[in-house]
Amino acid sequence: MQKELNKEQIISILQKYSPTKDNILKCLHELQDAHPQNYISKVILEETAKHFKLTKGQIFGIVSYYSMFSLKPRGRYLVRLCKSPVCNMLGAKSVTEYFDSKFNLKPGETTTDGMFTLELAECLGRCGKGPSMMINREVVTELDSKKIDEIINTKK
Amino acid sequence: MSKIIEIQIDSKVVKAAEGSNLLQVARDNGFDIPGLCYHKKLTPTGACRLCVVKIDNTPGLIMSCTVPVKEGMKITAFDEELEQNRRHTLSYLLAEHNEEFDDSYEDEIRPLIKRYNLEKPENRPLKPIWQGIPRVVDNTSPVLTYDSSKCIRCFRCIKACDEIQGKGVLSFADRGISKYIVAGFGEWFNSECDGCGECIQLCPTGAIVEKPFRESLKISEIDSKVITTCPYCGVGCQTEIFVKNDTIVRVDGVDDVSPNDGRLCVKGRFGYQYANSKKRLTHPMIKRNGVFEKVSWDEALDFVSSKFSEIKQKYGSKSLAGYSSAKCSNEENYIFQKFIRIAFGNNNVDYCTRLCHASTVTAMLKSFGDGAGSNSIEDFETTDCLLVTGNNIIDTHPITATYVKRGKAAGQKIIVIDPKWTPLVKYADVWLQPKLATDVALLNGLINIIIENGWIDKNFIENRVEGGMQAFESLKELASKYTPEKTEEITGVSKEKLYEAAKIYATAKTAMIATGMGMSQQTVGTNNVFSLINMCLITGQIGKELCGLNPPRGQNNVQGATDVGASPVNYPGYIPVTNEDNRKKVAEIWKVPFESLDPKPGLTTIEIMNAAYDGEIKAMYIMGENPVVTDPDRHHTVEAIKKLDFLVVQDIFETETTEFADVILPAASLYEKDGTVVNSDRRVLRLRKAISAPGEARQDWQICVDIAERMGFKIGSYNSPEDIFAELAKAAPIFGGITFARIEKHGIQWPCYDENHPGTSTLFLEKFNTESGKAKIFPVDYKEQSETPNTNYPLVMNSGRLLYQYHSATMSRKSKVLNAYANEAYIIINPEDAVKLGLKDGDKVKVTSPRGSLETTAKVSDEVLKGETFMPWHFNEAPVNALTRNEIDPMSKIGPFKYSVVRVERV
Numbered sequence A: 001m002q003k004e005l006n007k008e009q010i011i012s013i014l015q016k017y018s019p020t021k022d023n024i025l026k027c028l029h030e031l032q033d034a035h036p037q038n039y040i041s042k043v044i045l046e047e048t049a050k051h052f053k054l055t056k057g058q059i060f061g062i063v064s065y066y067s068m069f070s071l072k073p074r075g076r077y078l079v080r081l082c083k084s085p086v087c088n089m090l091g092a093k094s095v096t097e098y099f100d101s102k103f104n105l106k107p108g109e110t111t112t113d114g115m116f117t118l119e120l121a122e123c124l125g126r127c128g129k130g131p132s133m134m135i136n137r138e139v140v141t142e143l144d145s146k147k148i149d150e151i152i153n154t155k156k
Numbered sequence B: 001m002s003k004i005i006e007i008q009i010d011s012k013v014v015k016a017a018e019g020s021n022l023l024q025v026a027r028d029n030g031f032d033i034p035g036l037c038y039h040k041k042l043t044p045t046g047a048c049r050l051c052v053v054k055i056d057n058t059p060g061l062i063m064s065c066t067v068p069v070k071e072g073m074k075i076t077a078f079d080e081e082l083e084q085n086r087r088h089t090l091s092y093l094l095a096e097h098n099e100e101f102d103d104s105y106e107d108e109i110r111p112l113i114k115r116y117n118l119e120k121p122e123n124r125p126l127k128p129i130w131q132g133i134p135r136v137v138d139n140t141s142p143v144l145t146y147d148s149s150k151c152i153r154c155f156r157c158i159k160a161c162d163e164i165q166g167k168g169v170l171s172f173a174d175r176g177i178s179k180y181i182v183a184g185f186g187e188w189f190n191s192e193c194d195g196c197g198e199c200i201q202l203c204p205t206g207a208i209v210e211k212p213f214r215e216s217l218k219i220s221e222i223d224s225k226v227i228t229t230c231p232y233c234g235v236g237c238q239t240e241i242f243v244k245n246d247t248i249v250r251v252d253g254v255d256d257v258s259p260n261d262g263r264l265c266v267k268g269r270f271g272y273q274y275a276n277s278k279k280r281l282t283h284p285m286i287k288r289n290g291v292f293e294k295v296s297w298d299e300a301l302d303f304v305s306s307k308f309s310e311i312k313q314k315y316g317s318k319s320l321a322g323y324s325s326a327k328c329s330n331e332e333n334y335i336f337q338k339f340i341r342i343a344f345g346n347n348n349v350d351y352c353t354r355l356c357h358a359s360t361v362t363a364m365l366k367s368f369g370d371g372a373g374s375n376s377i378e379d380f381e382t383t384d385c386l387l388v389t390g391n392n393i394i395d396t397h398p399i400t401a402t403y404v405k406r407g408k409a410a411g412q413k414i415i416v417i418d419p420k421w422t423p424l425v426k427y428a429d430v431w432l433q434p435k436l437a438t439d440v441a442l443l444n445g446l447i448n449i450i451i452e453n454g455w456i457d458k459n460f461i462e463n464r465v466e467g468g469m470q471a472f473e474s475l476k477e478l479a480s481k482y483t484p485e486k487t488e489e490i491t492g493v494s495k496e497k498l499y500e501a502a503k504i505y506a507t508a509k510t511a512m513i514a515t516g517m518g519m520s521q522q523t524v525g526t527n528n529v530f531s532l533i534n535m536c537l538i539t540g541q542i543g544k545e546l547c548g549l550n551p552p553r554g555q556n557n558v559q560g561a562t563d564v565g566a567s568p569v570n571y572p573g574y575i576p577v578t579n580e581d582n583r584k585k586v587a588e589i590w591k592v593p594f595e596s597l598d599p600k601p602g603l604t605t606i607e608i609m610n611a612a613y614d615g616e617i618k619a620m621y622i623m624g625e626n627p628v629v630t631d632p633d634r635h636h637t638v639e640a641i642k643k644l645d646f647l648v649v650q651d652i653f654e655t656e657t658t659e660f661a662d663v664i665l666p667a668a669s670l671y672e673k674d675g676t677v678v679n680s681d682r683r684v685l686r687l688r689k690a691i692s693a694p695g696e697a698r699q700d701w702q703i704c705v706d707i708a709e710r711m712g713f714k715i716g717s718y719n720s721p722e723d724i725f726a727e728l729a730k731a732a733p734i735f736g737g738i739t740f741a742r743i744e745k746h747g748i749q750w751p752c753y754d755e756n757h758p759g760t761s762t763l764f765l766e767k768f769n770t771e772s773g774k775a776k777i778f779p780v781d782y783k784e785q786s787e788t789p790n791t792n793y794p795l796v797m798n799s800g801r802l803l804y805q806y807h808s809a810t811m812s813r814k815s816k817v818l819n820a821y822a823n824e825a826y827i828i829i830n831p832e833d834a835v836k837l838g839l840k841d842g843d844k845v846k847v848t849s850p851r852g853s854l855e856t857t858a859k860v861s862d863e864v865l866k867g868e869t870f871m872p873w874h875f876n877e878a879p880v881n882a883l884t885r886n887e888i889d890p891m892s893k894i895g896p897f898k899y900s901v902v903r904v905e906r907v
C-alpha cells in the first residue's frame, strides 16, 4: 500500500485551486484526505506554501491552528469519539473501553496496520442520539459494540 | 502633509497631524502611557491592552494605539480607574510570563513591573501559570534564540519581519494559551529567515534574543555606543555599535535616519567579527628572502618611499600606478588620488569600480552627464513601477530591497529581467529570463514594442532629449529590426511577456530602473546601459520625481571613491583630468605647480594589470583591494603582479594579493576610523571611530601622507579627516556645501553646492548635466559574444554574489554567523544539463574554461536556463576568476564576469 502522497500527486491536487486565500483550507482538507496516512506531511506543507505564495511559517501557523488538521501521521480512518457531557452520560466511556479491548486502540493512538486512529472530540451536535462518533466525514450515532464492529468491518 | 489639529490630553492642549496615532501623539508629548505591542514602525495591533485611555463621548476604555486622532478629541490618559485597569492587565500578562532576565537585551516589561508595584509576588492578584504552558525553545538559528515562555504574543516580531523587512517568515503556531512564534516548520534555521535580526531589535521582552555574546554581554555595562555607517554594502545603513573592552559586541540599526530607518541586514548586524579577528595585520612587514619580517613603521616607510622614488627615477613616472579602495573613506580615497597625482606624477589611479559599474557610469555620463543613481533609496517603495535588471537586489542590497517589498505590498508593479532566478522573482509581476548576454536585443525589442504601441512621451523627447524627435527617429529605425518575433528568437523570451513588460514600464505613472552587475559586467556592458537609457528617455521615465535610473553600489564607498577622484580620467567631483581650468584651480588648492599635474588620463585597473604584464608598470601601491581574486583572468593577474619590481599592499588582512607584496602595511578598518562615505543614493554619511585599530595599524590617509613626505612631496598637513573633507569640498563643487557639522545626524545627498543647499534627492529634475542640458540617445545594436559555447566548452557560466558573503570574502568570512549561513562554493546547473552530464545535486565537479579550471560542488536547479550555469565568486578555493576572460568592454574597460564558456565534468 502507498504510504506517502508524493510530490506529483500533491501538485496535481494543488493545481485545482487558484492560489487565493479563501482556497487554502479547502485545499488542505483535500490534501489531508488524499494522504494515505491522513495528515499534512512536510512535503504537503512545502508545496502548499509555494502554491499559495506563503512562507513555511505562515502555512505551519494555519495548519497548527485548526484541530482538524494533523501534523502527525494518522490511520486511514480517523475515528473521533465525542467526549462531551451528553454523550458521556449516554455511555461514551464504555465505547472508549470497547475500542481498547477489542482493537487495542486507545485515544490518540493508531492501530498497528495504520488503518484507524482514535481521537476524542468535542460535541458533534448529535447529542440526542449519543453516544456519537465520526469516522472521517461520516457521523455514526447510537453507538454500541455491534454497530462499531459493523462499521470497522466495512472499512477494513 | 496632513492637517495639524488640536486635541486635549488630561486637559493639556496638544497639536498633532490629523489621523496620526493617538498613543504615539501622547507619548511624543510626554504622556508615558504604557503599551507593549505597539511600535511606531508597525501597524497597530491592539493585543496587550495596556494602552487604554478614555475618550470623551465614547463609552468604555479604548486602546489608544488603535485610535487615529481627530480634531477636538478629549482624552484622559491617567486616572485611578485606568491605572487600576493597566495594573490588572499587566498582572495577567505576568502570570503567563517567565521573568528570568539576563541583561543581554533591553526588557520593556521590567520597568512596568516596577512602575505598577508588582515586583513582589504577594502584590500580584494572579498566581503564575506559565510553568504549566508548553514551552517551545527554538535555538537552531545562528543569530537568535526564541523562548515561548518569555513571549507575550504581542505580534511585534511577526510584523517586524513582514511589514518592515517584507519577508513574512514568522507566524503564530497553535492556538489559545499555548500559542507560540514559529519560523519554518518549527526550526528557524530551516525557514526562510535570513538572519537580519529585525525581530530581535523589536521584541519587547527577550523572547527573541541575540545569540552572539549572549553569555557574556551585559547591556547595562556597555562602555560606549557609537553611530557609524555599515562597512559592507553601498546602501550605507546607519548602525549603532555597542562596545565593551574595545570590542564590538552588538550592532543595532538607527531609527529615524535615512537610508535605513533602523533596519539592517545580516551582514550589517552580525558581520562585525572581522574587526576583532586575530588575523588582523598589526605590524608593517617587509619581505626578505621570501619571508615577511615585522619591521618598524619608520623602516617600512623609508623603504617604500625610497623604492618608489628609485623606480620613478629609473623608469619615469609612468612606471608607477595605484589601486584605491571602495572600502576606504572619502578622505582616504581623496588623499590616495592626490598622492598618485602628486607623488607618482601621473593619473594611474583606479579601483574596483572598473570591475563593477564602470560601464554603467560611462554610459550615464555620456547620456546624462552624471554617473550616479538618480533617485533616493526611499523612492524604491513609492514609485509605481520598478524594473530590476541584472540585479539580485534582495541579496546584494538587502535594505534597498525592503523598500521594494513594502512597495509591492502597496501595489507596486515589479518587472525582473534576469537570466537567473533571484528571490525578487517571487515578488515580480513579470519575469523576463533572456539568454545570457542578449540584453541589448531584449531592450531594443522592448523599445520596438513601446514605439509600435505609441507609448512614447513625445513631449519629453522634444524638450529634454538632444536632437528631439530626430534623435528618436534614428533609434526607431534601429529598433524596427527588433520585432517581437526576432527578439524572441535571440533572447528566448516570449512575445507575450515582452509586451507585458513593455506596457507596464512605459505606461506606469512613474517608473524607476535598478541596474546591476548582470548588465554592466559584460564586454557589451556600456551598450547594455545605453539601451536601458534609450528606453528610459523615449518613455520620459526620468527627470521626474520617482523616475530614473539607479545602479545600486556594491561596496560601502564605491560611490564616494569615484566622487572624490579615485579615477584615471576624473578629478574630484567628476571634472576631467584634461580640463585645464580645473587643474589650475586644484593646483592652487593643493599648493603645487600647475605644470606638475599630468594632463593626460591615466590607466584603468585592467589596463594597469596589462601594463604590468607587459613590463611597463614597475611598481604598484594597492590600498585595500584584492585584485588576485577580484580581477578577471586570475592567472594573468598573478603573472602581471609577479612581474612587478615592487608591490606595496596596504590592508587590514593578509589576502591572496598580499602574498605577492614586497611590503605589507597594516591599516585601520572602517570601524576604526572617522570620516565620510557616499552611499548608493549619493548621500554623504559619517564614519565614526568605534574601536581602536589593533597593534600598530594606522589610518590609510596618514600612511599616504607619510610616504609622500619621505618621497619629498608635501601633500598636505591635516589634523583630522574633517580637515581633509574641507579641502575636498573646495576641490569638488558637488560637495561644496557639505560639512561634518551639517551631516552630524542626517546625511546629505550631493550635489550640494553651498551651505544653504539642501542636497539633491532626485537628479535631472530640471536639466541633465550635459553641456546642452539635454540627455542623449545612443542607439546600439546587439552583438554576439566573441566567445560562444562549442563542443569543448558547451556551457556558459554566469557569476554573482550571495547575501551572506561580501566581495572577496576577506571580511565576511571571518564571521561565524555569516559562515553558518553560506560558506561553500557551488555551480548551479540546469536539471536537463545535469541529466546529460550524469550529474546529481552535491556531486563534486571540475569546471574548465579556456583560461583555467577549478573544483566545486554541483547544485542542480532550474534557477538557470538550459545551457547556462552560475557560480558565486566569493570563495577563493573555487576562484571564479580563474575562468573569466580578460577581454574588456572597449568603452568602459570593464571585464566580462558574467559570461565565460565552460565545461563541467564529474571528478
Ligand code: SF4
Binding pocket: B160, B161, B165, B167, B169, B170, B183, B192, B193, B194, B195, B196, B197, B198, B199, B200
Ligand atoms: S531575523 Fe529577520 S528574517 Fe529572520 S525571522 Fe527575524 S525579522 Fe524575519
Ligand code: SF4
Binding pocket: B230, B231, B232, B233, B234, B235, B236, B237, B260, B263, B264, B265, B266, B267, B268, B269, B397, B398, B399, B400
Ligand atoms: S544592507 Fe548593506 S549597508 Fe545595510 S546593513 Fe546590510 S550590508 Fe550593511
Ligand code: FES
Binding pocket: A082, A083, A084, A085, A086, A087, A088, A122, A123, A124, A125, A126, A127, A130, A132
Ligand atoms: S455531546 Fe456528543 S454529540 Fe453533542
Ligand code: FES
Binding pocket: B034, B035, B036, B037, B038, B045, B046, B047, B048, B049, B050, B051, B052, B063, B064, B065, B066
Ligand atoms: S500598545 Fe495598545 S494594545 Fe498593546
